[in-house]
Amino acid sequence: MPGVTVAENVLQAIAPCEVVCKLFGLIPLFSGIGLPVWKRCLNAGHFLVTISMIIGGIFYCLPMEMSHDAGSSVARKSGAIITVVYYFQPICATVTSRLIAGTTYEIFKSLESVDNKLKTIGYGHSSIREKKAISRSTACALAGSSGVLLMFAAHPLEMDVFFTFVNIFFVVHFSMAGTYASCVAYLILNRFQVVKDVLSTKFPICMTADKDVSIVSKPVIRIEEQEIALKQVKFVLDKLNSTIELMNQSLAIQVLYCVGVSFVIGIVCSFYLFRAVIYRNDQLAMGAINFIWYMYYLSFVLFFIAIASRISQEGRRIGITVHKAINFCNTSRTVINELIIFSQQLLHHNPVITCGLFVYDWSLLYTMLGATATYLIILIQFDVSFPSLDVGNSTTSSL
Incomplete structure (x- = not known):
């Protein structure tokens, strides 16, 4: 895009998701190192307002949730656990987002450096395509709030407007926490795919003709161009591996909250559905809706797992591409030796997203x-x- 720097492209791609996250208090209004005093004050005020809204919503809704009669003592205690986990997750996510704000900013700076290096060797990616994909993901996350309305529509006489508003806020808060981490992982994944394309193009495979193997015709690449490209690819992969480490220290912890909440909700909602089916009571419709609610929560965890798995898979594919170049690329011995050293380094730097546990x-x-x-x-x-x-x-009690 003429007149737009690569750094702006990275931030523009994630902008649709960041706007919604800032609106719900999930990330600070301003990010960066050495912010002026007025920006830090606005961030602090934004944090206090968000926490006040969450705590106020908890104090209003928690007694109402605890007063519901779920049947047996096991069902009541299970309901109490899921209620506490559900209402306190936004506090954990909001506090953690402020603690990792600096690390998250470093992730975008690292992606900026990667894009600049890829640009020097004539490779890049479509920021417009990334922005469209992130916009669609954000829209799907926001659409999930309609599921909360369906839950309360099952009991229209008990519907409370403020109670419904608070629950929609909490559902969107949870969904955006998972979506934001997934969108950042998606940006990292695209850079790994570009690196694989660079290696495939700069080091074309040229196998000898055999009765089972056909010749793969590739354009001849100059040796000097291959050496320059290999140096840039090494730098880019080092940066991407550093970005993965930053991801593991920050946003992967946010996803840990989503995994925990989804796990608890899955157990309790499945238990409620089982009781409703076995005892055939009037809670069958509510049990089915709760199970759908659980599947909605689980979808954000699955989305992040799918992208994280793709990142690890792309890392392995890069290693396979390098090994093919070592064995079948028609290049100088110097470049082959550099590729061998590079392949040994890749064995110790397989990109893996983990939260430590x-x-x-x-x-x-x-x-x-x-x-x-x-x-x-x-x-x-x-x-x-x-x-x-x-x-x-x-x-x-009756006695």
Whole structure:
């Protein structure tokens, strides 16, 4: 884009998501190092207003949620756990976002440096395409608030306008926390894909003819151009690996809250749905809606896991491309030796997004599903095996 720097392109691509996050207090209004006093004061005021709104909403809604009769003592205690986790997640996310604001800013500076290096060797990416993808993701996250309205529509007589407003705020707050981290990971993924394309283009594979292998015709690349491109690619991958480390120190922790909330909600909502189906009470519709609500929450975790897995996959593909270039690229011995050294470095720098406790890949989903099934069975056993506790308590209270 003429007249627009690469740094602005990175920020413009993430802008649709950042605007919504700032509106809901999830990230500071201004980011950067050495901000003037008035910007720091606005950030502090923005944080205090957000926390005040969240705490006020919790004090208003929490007693109403706790007063609901969920049936058995196991169901009531499970409902209390899910309520506490649900309402306190926005506080954790808002506080953490302020603590990691500096690290998040460094992520964008690192991506800016990567884009500048890629530009020097004639490669880039479409910021417009990135912005459109991020805009669509943000719109889908905001559309999920309509699910909260469906939940309250099931009980129109009990509907409270302020209660509904607070819950919509909390749902959007959660969804934007996951969406923002996924959008940043998406920007990193695109840079890894560009690096793979650079290696494929600058080091074309030229295999000898065989009865099972055909010749791959590629344009001849000058040796000097290959050496320059390899140096730039090394720098870019070092920067991207540093960006992954920054991601693990900041936004991956935000996603940890989303994973925890989704895990707890999944257990309790599945348990409620099971009770509604088995006992065939009037909570069947609400149980089904709660389960859909759980799937909506889980979708943000799955979105982040999918992008994180793609990043690791692209890292492996880059290694495969380098090994093919070593074996089949028609280039000088000096370049081959540099590629061999580069391939050895790649073995120790596989890009992996982790929060420290676990790696964000598809194995995490299988672990969550297995743990959910285990805890669900435990809750069902307690609920079925000890019905006498509720009967005894009700008899004692009547006396």
